[in-house]
Amino acid sequence: MAQYKMHLLVCAGTGCRASQSEEIIVNLNAELKKQGLQYDAQVVATGCFGFCEKGPIVKILPDNTFYTQVKPEDCAEIISEHILKGRRVNRLLYEDPETRKHIEDSKHMGFYQKQLRIALRNCGFIDPENIDEYIARDGYAALGKILAEMTQSQAIDEIKKSGLRGRGGGGFPTGIKWEIASKNKADQKYVVCNADEGDPGAFMDRSILEGDPHSIIEAMAICGYCIGASKGLVYIRAEYPLAIKRLQVAIAQARDYGLLGGDIMGSGFSFDIELKYGAGAFVCGEETALIHSMEGHRGEPTVKPPFPAEKGYLGKPTNVNNVETFANVPVIFLKGASWFASIGTEKSKGTKVFALAGKINNVGLIEVPMGITLREVIFEIGGGIKDGKKFKAVQTGGPSGGCLTEKHLDTPIDFDNLIAAGSMMGSGGMIVMDEDDCMVSVAKFYLEFTVEESCGKCAPCRVGNKRLHEILEKICAGKGTEDDLSYLENLSKVIKDTSLCGLGQTSPNPVLSTLEHFYDEYLAHVKERICTAGRCKALKLYTIIADKCTGCTACIRACPVAAITGEKRQPHVIDVDKCIRCGACYDKCKFTAIHVQ
Amino acid sequence: MNKIKSLDDLRKMKQSLEHGMNIREKSNSPESLVQIRVAMATCGIAAGARTVMNTLIEKIEIEKIPAVVTQGGCMGYCYAEPTIEVKVPGKDPVVFGNVDSKVAIEIVEKYIKNGELLDGIIPTNYQTINE
Numbered sequence: 106m107a108q109y110k111m112h113l114l115v116c117a118g119t120g121c122r123a124s125q126s127e128e129i130i131v132n133l134n135a136e137l138k139k140q141g142l143q144y145d146a147q148v149v150a151t152g153c154f155g156f157c158e159k160g161p162i163v164k165i166l167p168d169n170t171f172y173t174q175v176k177p178e179d180c181a182e183i184i185s186e187h188i189l190k191g192r193r194v195n196r197l198l199y200e201d202p203e204t205r206k207h208i209e210d211s212k213h214m215g216f217y218q219k220q221l222r223i224a225l226r227n228c229g230f231i232d233p234e235n236i237d238e239y240i241a242r243d244g245y246a247a248l249g250k251i252l253a254e255m256t257q258s259q260a261i262d263e264i265k266k267s268g269l270r271g272r273g274g275g276g277f278p279t280g281i282k283w284e285i286a287s288k289n290k291a292d293q294k295y296v297v298c299n300a301d302e303g304d305p306g307a308f309m310d311r312s313i314l315e316g317d318p319h320s321i322i323e324a325m326a327i328c329g330y331c332i333g334a335s336k337g338l339v340y341i342r343a344e345y346p347l348a349i350k351r352l353q354v355a356i357a358q359a360r361d362y363g364l365l366g367g368d369i370m371g372s373g374f375s376f377d378i379e380l381k382y383g384a385g386a387f388v389c390g391e392e393t394a395l396i397h398s399m400e401g402h403r404g405e406p407t408v409k410p411p412f413p414a415e416k417g418y419l420g421k422p423t424n425v426n427n428v429e430t431f432a433n434v435p436v437i438f439l440k441g442a443s444w445f446a447s448i449g450t451e452k453s454k455g456t457k458v459f460a461l462a463g464k465i466n467n468v469g470l471i472e473v474p475m476g477i478t479l480r481e482v483i484f485e486i487g488g489g490i491k492d493g494k495k496f497k498a499v500q501t502g503g504p505s506g507g508c509l510t511e512k513h514l515d516t517p518i519d520f521d522n523l524i525a526a527g528s529m530m531g532s533g534g535m536i537v538m539d540e541d542d543c544m545v546s547v548a549k550f551y552l553e554f555t556v557e558e559s560c561g562k563c564a565p566c567r568v569g570n571k572r573l574h575e576i577l578e579k580i581c582a583g584k585g586t587e588d589d590l591s592y593l594e595n596l597s598k599v600i601k602d603t604s605l606c607g608l609g610q611t612s613p614n615p616v617l618s619t620l621e622h623f624y625d626e627y628l629a630h631v632k633e634r635i636c637t638a639g640r641c642k643a644l645k646l647y648t649i650i651a652d653k654c655t656g657c658t659a660c661i662r663a664c665p666v667a668a669i670t671g672e673k674r675q676p677h678v679i680d681v682d683k684c685i686r687c688g689a690c691y692d693k694c695k696f697t698a699i700h701v702q
Numbered sequence: 703m704n705k706i707k708s709l710d711d712l713r714k715m716k717q718s719l720e721h722g723m724n725i726r727e728k729s730n731s732p733e734s735l736v737q738i739r740v741a742m743a744t745c746g747i748a749a750g751a752r753t754v755m756n757t758l759i760e761k762i763e764i765e766k767i768p769a770v771v772t773q774g775g776c777m778g779y780c781y782a783e784p785t786i787e788v789k790v791p792g793k794d795p796v797v798f799g800n801v802d803s804k805v806a807i808e809i810v811e812k813y814i815k816n817g818e819l820l821d822g823i824i825p826t827n828y829q830t831i832n833e
Contacts, residue, residue: 108759108760108763109722109725110725110755110756110759110771110773111725111773112725112726114726166725166726166729167725167726167728167729167732167770167771167772168729168732168772169729169732189742189747190742190743190744190747190773190775191740191741191742191743191772191773191774191775192743192775212732230726231723231726237719237722238719238722238723240712240715240716240719241716241719241720241722241723242720242723242727243716245706245712246712246713246716249708249709249712249713250709252709253708253709361705362705362706363705363706363707364706370706370707370708370709370711370712371707371708
């Protein structure tokens with residue numbers, strides 16, 4: 106094998122590919138060849154680095170130079186300056202937003218300093234389409250070790266000891282789930298990987314599948330051995346074409362190497378994986394709905410029990426785990442359960458991947474140890490709020506979660522603390538909001554999503570959420586009353602208590618948590634008819650600036666409800682109570698004398 | 703394609719493959735490694751820095767020394783090219799001038815492995831902004 110002096114890692118995840126990273130790879134290779142350096146440096150297409158805000162990313166090793174927002178035309182300069190002469194291209198380096206200094210070594214970037222990458226260990230480090238690179242990093246060694254040296258129950262014990270909990274949202278202990286599935290006797294059992302990532306704004310599962318598909322294949326095989334299943338199914342949404350392609354390539358490679366198929370590594374254990382495509386319905390993240398969808402039925406949940414571990418896919422015992430959960434499994438066996446259990450908090454072990462989005466400087470994918478505070482995530486890793494605005498809230502857990510406010514900034518993040526604070530871990534979406542965001546509108550946005558995604562099987566979810574959404578629309582339109590607020594709360598509780606599955610049981614959470622933490626804002630909407638954030642169009646407050654008003658009466662004539670009064674050539678006045686916020690006066694005024702709040 | 707038929711097969715395969723990933727693995731923890739920086743500006747390259755760099759990479763590979771070789775820009779010692787800077791963890795960096803392949807091997811064997819100083823050291827009289 107050629108001995109390269111340098112490796113140029115280029116992100117080939119969906120985000121960076123959308124900004125021409127494929128072209129960058131072509132150009133870098135062409136330029137290397139042109140300068141006769143093709144044997145000195147190797148260009149590697151990797152998975153996501155997480156720093157999507159500044160993509161496309163090109164990282165140069167061994168000196169850890171991190172180039173951001175690289176364009177295809179920058180490639181010649183990178184090769185001739187950095188690779189040939191050893192001079193960094195300063196203008197492409199990441200600039201620290203505070204000190205305005207270029208950061209040469211990615212290890213010194215605030216974004217990476219507090220991160221601990223376990224599930225994302227290979228993302229942005231290996232070529233996901235090259236099984237050799239995965240094997241070189243101890244890939245399939247965990248599977249080999251278990252098949253050769255451990256019994257099923259020993260392996261399950263190891264997972265139990267590690268304290269790993271499901272990363273898909275619920276946080277159910279993975280080891281216990283495996284144990285239940287292993288104890289149920291059947292001629293055929295199934296391992297299912299839930300890659301139906303439905304939370305708006307969350308993309309960790311996609312990134313793992315795109316950046317490190319072999320880790321999921323290995324973990325599914327390990328799970329298969331533990332529970333006694335010879336078949337694995339990945340339920341993946343068809344909207345993830347790149348993840349599907351990488352997974353298909355990886356499965357084919359693993360079969361070629363004999364790491365999937367019959368008699369794996371001479372152990373007598375057989376396992377193979379098949380892909381099942383979903384149409385991208387939020388409810389199919391729920392395991393019973395997911396199983397029905399895989400069977401070709403409607404993606405509708407059914408009552409548990411029976412749990413899938415008892416009667417799942419085709420009526421056989423089935424173990425369903427989320428992508429990120431699986432990604433942690435091989436490492437636990439390589440480094441030991443006690444190592445894993447030493448990270449995190451008392452009841453939440455290991456790390457969690459979050460997709461940072463919203464009004465934050467460093468939008469991207471991060472992995473942090475459980476127990477880190479929101480403050481560290483938002484202000485240190487995330488680089489603070491965009492444009493120097495004030496932090497207002499952060500929504501975690503997607504449409505099933507809730508909002509956390511300033512007073513939660515120092516709460517250590519783990520499964521239980523988030524639930525106690527009225528939100529949840531969910532799959533790890535984290536949407537940051539600033540002073541310009543209206544919390545009623547935020548709740549309305551999530552309800553809009555759940556109304557759309559509700560499968561319609563049970564009435565509380567189908568009808569209840571629709572009603573919640575209507576009330577929120579009414580409030581945003583300035584027609585709400587104080588009674589509506591208590592109605593919202595009561596209805597929310599009923600939906601939570603009576604819905605069939607996780608979707609309905611959690612869908613009112615955005616309403617409840619915003620009601621709890623931002624009651625004043627709701628009250629301002631219904632009592633004073635003011636949207637303090639200035640978001641709700643219908644609640645805009647129109648006033649006339651007396652100094653600018655010439656008294657032309659144009660607005661008086663435009664107002665459909667006669668809310669404006671005043672004499673000719675005298676400043677006019679808008680009657681706030683009569684005003685219907687149609688904005689006709691604003692459009693008519695030639696002297697910019699109408700002020701909108 | 704040869705199938706992997708046992709855990710031993712997998713381990714052997716890993717050993718033959720990890721070589722190609724060395725550079726990447728090392729970049730994960732550069733502080734704990736011997737860092738060798740070869741000045742690779744035009745004058746350095748003209749004086750043979752590229753050959754020296756190749757020699758160093760091969761040598762540390764053979765000797766299995768936990769070291770990483772990177773290239774830097776001009777260090778300013780144009781009279782003494784090729785120059786290399788060696789930073790052993792916990793020690794101040796040392797700059798060697800007039801390094802050809804023979805000297806490079808000597809540096810690895812004497813200075814890096816045994817901590818012996820040798821001729822050709824340029825007294826460092828600069829500070830970097832990182833310090």
